[in-house]
Each structure stands twice: as structure tokens, then as C-alpha cells.
Amino acid sequence: MKEVEDPIMILKRLTPSQILVIGFALTILTGTLLLSLPISTESGKSLPFIDALFTSTSAVCVTGLVVVDTATTFSTFGEVVILLLIQIGGLGFMTFGTFFAILVGKKIGFRERLILKEAFNQLNVSGVVRLVLMVLAITLIIEGLGFTFLAIRFVPEWSWGKGLWYALFHSVSAFNNAGFDLFGDMEKFSSLIRYVGDPMVNLTISSLIILGGIGFVVILELAQFCMTKRLSLHSKLVLTMTAFLIFAGTILILGTEWSNPATLGKLSFGDKLLASYFQSVTTRTAGYNTLNIGDMYPAMLFFIILLMFVGASPSSTGGGVKTTTLATILLAVWGMIRGRDNVVAYRRRIPYNQVYKALTVTVAALVLVITITMLLTITEHTDILTSMFETVSAFGTVGLTMGLTPSLSTAGKILIIFTMFAGRLGPMTIAVAIARSLHHQQEPLIRFPEENPLIG
Template identity: 55%
Template sequence: MNKKRMFYLDPPKILVLGFSFIILIGAFLLTLPAATVDGKGLPWLDALFTATSATCVTGLVVVDTGTTFTLFGQLVILALIQIGGLGFMTFATLFALILGKRISLKERLLIKESLNNLSIDGVVRLVKRILIFTAVIELIGGILLAIRFSFDMPLPKAIYFGFFHAISNFNNAGFDLMGDFRSLTGYVDDPLVTLVVCTLITLGGIGFIVMNEVYEYRQTRRFSLHTKIVFVMSSILVVFGTILIFILEYHNPKTLQPLSPLGKFLASLYQAVTPRTAGSNTLNIPDLTQPTLFLIIFLMFIGASPGSTGGGIKTTTFATLLGAVWSNIKGKEDVIFFRNRILYDTIYKALTVTVSGLFVVMMITMLLTITEPNKDFLMILFEATSAFATVGLSMGLTPELSPVGKILIILTMFAGRVGPLTIAYAVTLHRKPDPFKFPKGKIMIG
């Protein structure tokens, strides 16, 4: 019985192993000669890094995607992005439904865990809608971007570029094909590209549960507390992020100063939206001022919303912590949002997720200062946060990482995508409540 328990694969273990398996397959494919332009394939460590970044929808790269990979290699990366963004359980469910297979209770629990849903009720229906939402959004985004790109390149290439960047940005991955690590800097003041990509990033980052509630609103005429908090917190972060970046970069001759008033606004908006774990950029990140870089680190750490294609500690986690702090300052016992009391278990989980995230970022930053001794501290902190929050924005450190540094970032991206708590649960043999309670003790805080 104990041996069975030891090897029992509960949902967290399956998710960790599932993502690991997909990454290894992707890495193997990228080492094939057909994957790279030079016909040699990527070295194993670089292939593992790229596959992890794509599957964890991060976007950090050690080689330039547009110039290094062949069409085959780029399609492998695109497939990993799509599977990693939606979750491998979503695709497993799709294949099961196509084959007419019944979804078991254990599989429904896996889907619930994968989507970070609150219950197993209606999860299969939710998966079906996720696939439809994804197809429609990526199709519209791909068409709009292809139309714009067609003015700069041949139509077949514009169509391919349009759909690649639509899929990459909806899944908050940030991979691009523009070459020379440029991302979308060539379209910094382009309204169509900026607004379409920002919309794709936002829709991918608010979460499929929220998208489903918006879809059902005509029938239900109500939003859950979760959706309300996501809308409010996401709006606050984007609005204040845009305003602060506009102010901080307004006189920077390397970023906003040369642009028109509309260009300044579009660039500020884009750089406020993309830290929500997207990773593409229209301003050169190393050219930003230090206050802006620190702001982006803060936004990256918060990240997207639960059940989305993005990472970070999530908007609801941050909102819960703010609510707990405010309630404590006001001397109130309960945390109240929209006339709803937040359970203590939720507050404890929010605190655990945040502290775990801070610990990972701090530990990886410290280790990178050892493995990359000649690099600027802010650059290292920026890269570590970007990896943990699966953002993909970079100050240029990733392509210059040592082999040990690459391994550290690989582990950080994996932990950020799967979640520190999921990994902790996966490596724990079994969890059970304490058989008795200890006496209460008091300590002084603050």
C-alpha cells in the first residue's frame, strides 16, 4: 500500500511530468538538422532552453527565432507555444472527444487543475469553448496582422508572419520572426499592430474562465467575484502602467522623445500591456530608464490572471494581498470585495504563492550573480523575474548566459509556468491534515 502511494500520480504530478515530456520532445525535434538554417540542428542545451521557453510560453531566447530556424523549426516552436499556452490537458481532451472517448473523473480533475478552475463542474464544456475562443481570436488577429504585414513583405510571408505573431502573442509567448532580436520595434507607432497585439495579449491574459463568463453574460446577467476582480485589477495595472511609462520615458531620446504624441501613447500602452507575461516589445528594453525597468519588473511579477496563458503570481493574488493589508490597516477582521468576504484559506494561498514567487526570483537572481559575475544586477533581476513570470522580455542577458545560467533560467521558466505550489505538491508523497492542534502562541509583528 505504501509503495502504491509513493508512485501514485495525482494531478500535480501528472502536470509536472506532462510538461516535462512535451519539453523533451520539443527539444529533440529542435536538435534535428531540419530545424535550423545551417542544417546542423541546435546544440542540446540551446534546444532544451528554446523548447522550455516555448512550452512555458515565456519567449526568452538564446538564438534569434527568425534567422536561426527553418520553417520546420519555427512550426515546432509554434506547436509548443500553442500546447503550452492552452495546456496539454486541453489538447488531450480534444483528442479524446474526437475519438468519442468518455472523459473520466480523474481526467476531469486533471483538467480542473490544469485550468486552475474552482470545481470540476462543466470543465469539459469549458474546454470546448476554450478551443473555439482560441481559434476565433487567433484567426481574427492573424488576418488583421497579415493585412498590415502585407504592405512590408510578400503576401504569403505576411500571412505566415501574421498568424505566427497572433498565436505567439495570444498565448503570451512573445516569440517573433522579425530577426536580429528586434521583436516588434519596427512597428512602435503603428496603431493597427499595437492595438491588435495588445488586444491579443489582454484576451490571452485575462483567463478562459473570465472569457467564458463574458460569453454567457447575455444569459446570466452577472459576473462572478473572480471576474470582477480580474477586470478591475487588470484595468488599474494597464492604465497606471501606461501613464507612468509615458511620464518616465517622455524625455528619453532613445525611446519616446522622437515619437509623435500618438506614437508616445501607443508605445507606452504596449510596454504597459506586454509585462502581463507577453514578452514582445516595441521599444528597445535596454534603452529604457531604470525607473521604467523597475516598474516593468513589478508588473511582470504580478503577471496575468488565473486560468490564462500567462504567468506571474496573478492579478487576483495581488488584489487579495492588497485587500488583506488594507483591512488590517483599518482594523477589520475580514477582507471584503464587492460585498463578498474572502476566505482565510484564499488569503493564506495568496500569501504562499507570493512568498514562493519572491523566494524563487531572489534565489535565481543570487545564483545568476555568481554564474554571470560581470553582468549588471538590474539586468540579472530583470531576466530572473521575466523567466519566473514567463514573460520573455529581456535586457539582452539571455543570449550571453553561461551553460549553468541557461539551466537556472530553464528551471525558473518551468517553475513559473507549472507553478511553485504545483511542483511542491508533486514532490510531496502525500498531504494530510494534522491529527491534532497545538496550543496558540503569540509573537510580535512589525
């Protein structure tokens, strides 16, 4: 009779990437079971398993796509579960595990540090525990500030209890780039459309999204900038690309949708500018909207797809292929056009293995997006633009929809669930695995002859 292997020994053989995948899957399963309970719904009836799984995956993967309206479907208990799933998903289950281990005096071993390195997309294990503690402190401070500003706006409108709950929920959801909202009581799946011209709500939510999207490493460097007077190449690339994408998105949305009566057409100039800026910020990974996305012109919808595909930055709460990936590829292309052998930015040379990693992440993401898009056109009998929009929104953990997600078939829901999960973990896991193999595996003893194929 074959002896049953000790589960602890099995865990010890797992790589950090495998542990992260299993950890996120178990978190999603736990959330699914909780959201399936009758106490989690307003009606007191159990939510269908597939809908609970979809909602839990969307929350843990900080996406924001929903097949049932959050406010009208879930009770306060269910909303609290979703909020906890968003916070755990945004910061990572290992972050909270490390924090509780420190509280009880448990030493963080080397293996746990390896998993943290993988989770935060770091190059080495040095300082990862300190990074975790700083991440928790940063999160508490930023979400606390967001809660305060939103409470100033929501309490007078919704009373103390409801206003404070709305402020807390949306502060956590925005900083974690989740995009879940509780305004479906007024109109289902309406997001923040009622606040399209409200500066307090727009600027607070967008600031939370930007801070959550640039990554904790960049926030730490910015906080220390007054003392160090320097920023790493990573931070410079993140800040440059973030500013460029926000500016370009604002201008293009403003110009393209200016006369569209269903979006910007009926707004004043100030509200048009504010709405364009907000949509440019949230489009890359957060999923809130103050404009009716489905009513935008096709050209704008395609541009939004591109922004969603790029997403946020590494070590952040957002998804996508990441801003630094795009920056590295663009710099490599620019260097090739100029006939340069090296990829250079801000007087720093980017190693070739980082360029290969950026290309691998992008190609892997494109293969996933194209495959799921084609399958959705078959299962949902819809056009290619709508299918691609929902797919990229799921992959980039964005949460915007043209209206397809609430009406998905069971097969469509499974496809989007897989895409959200892969989008939250896939590119990061692939990139770290490649970096590790490049750094730790020996070069082959045999080098094959070199030959140039024809390119282009």
C-alpha cells in the same frame, strides 16, 4: 529478483500535479529533440542541445526568452515546431489530449477530470470537460480574428505567403502570451520595434495579449454577461486589476521615459502614448517590445520587474503570481489597516484559506526569484538589476530582456530554463495543493494553546 512495477500502476499513483509536471517536461523534451534536428535550422546543422532545450522550454512555457534569434536560426519547419509548442504550452497538453479523446469517442474519466481541474486552476471537477471545449472554441475564434487583422497589415508588406505566415505565427504567439517573433531578418532580437508607431499592429497584438492574459473563465463570463447580467468575484477582481495595472503602467512609462532619447524621446505624442500603452500591456506577461528595453531608465526597469512579477490572471495563457493574488493580498492589508477581521471585495468575503494561498504563492515566488537572481550574478558576473530583470522575466513567463539572455553561459541557461519551468507550473501547483489539503484533510484532534507573537 525484484519485480518490475507496471508503468500504468505507477501513473495511477501520481497526483494530478505530478502528472502535469511530467507532461510538460515530456513536451519540452519532445520539442528539444525536434529543434535539434538539422531540418529545423536555416544552416542545416544541428542546434546545440542546450540551445534547443532553452528554446523548447521558452516556447512550451510561453515565455519568449531566446538565446538564438528565431527568424535567422530556424527554418520554416523549426518555426512550425515552435508555433505548435507555443499552442500546446499555452492551452496545456491535457487540453489537446482531452480534445482528441473526445474525437475518438473515449470517455473522460474522473482522474482525467482531476488533472484538468489542476491544469485550469478550478475549485472542482464539475464542468471541466465543457470548459476545455469552450477554451478550444474561444482560442480558434480569437486567434482567427487576430490572424485576419494582422494579415491585412502584413500581406501588403510581405507578400501573400510570408504575410499570412507572419500573421498566423504572431497571432498565436500573442494570444498565448509567448512573445516569439519572426522579425529578426531585419535586425536580430528586434521584436516589434519596427512597428512602434503602427496602430494596427500595436492594437491587434495588445488586444490578443489582454484576452489571453485575463483567462478563459473571465472570457466566458463576459460572453454570457448579456444573458446573465452578473460577473463572479473572480472576474471582477481580474478585470479591475488588469485595467488598473495597464493604466498605471501606461502613465508611468509615459512620464518616466518621455524625454529619454533612446526610447520615447524622439517619438511624436501619439506614438509616445501608443508605445507606452503597448509596453504596459506586454510587460506583464507577453514579452513583445516596441521600445529598446535595455535603454530605459533604471527606475522604469525596476517598475517593469514589479509588473512582470504580477503577471497575468489564473486560467490564462500567462504567468506570474497572478492579478487575483495581488488583489487578495492588497485587500487583506487594507482590511488590517482598517481594523476589519474579514477580507471583503464587491460585497463578497474572501475565505482565509484563499488569503493564505495568495501569501504562500507570493512568498514561494519571491524565494525562487531571489535565489536565481543571486546565482545569476555569480555565473554571469553581472549587476543585480540585470540579473533580477532576466529572472523575473523568466519566472513571469514574460520574455523581455535587457540583453543578458542571448549571452548567457551554460550555467545561466540552465538556471533560466529551471525558472521558466517553475514559473509556468510552480505557483499554480503550490496553490492548488494547498487548497486541496485545506479542503480535504481533517482538522487535527488536538488544538494547541493560542499565543500572539509581536508583529511589526
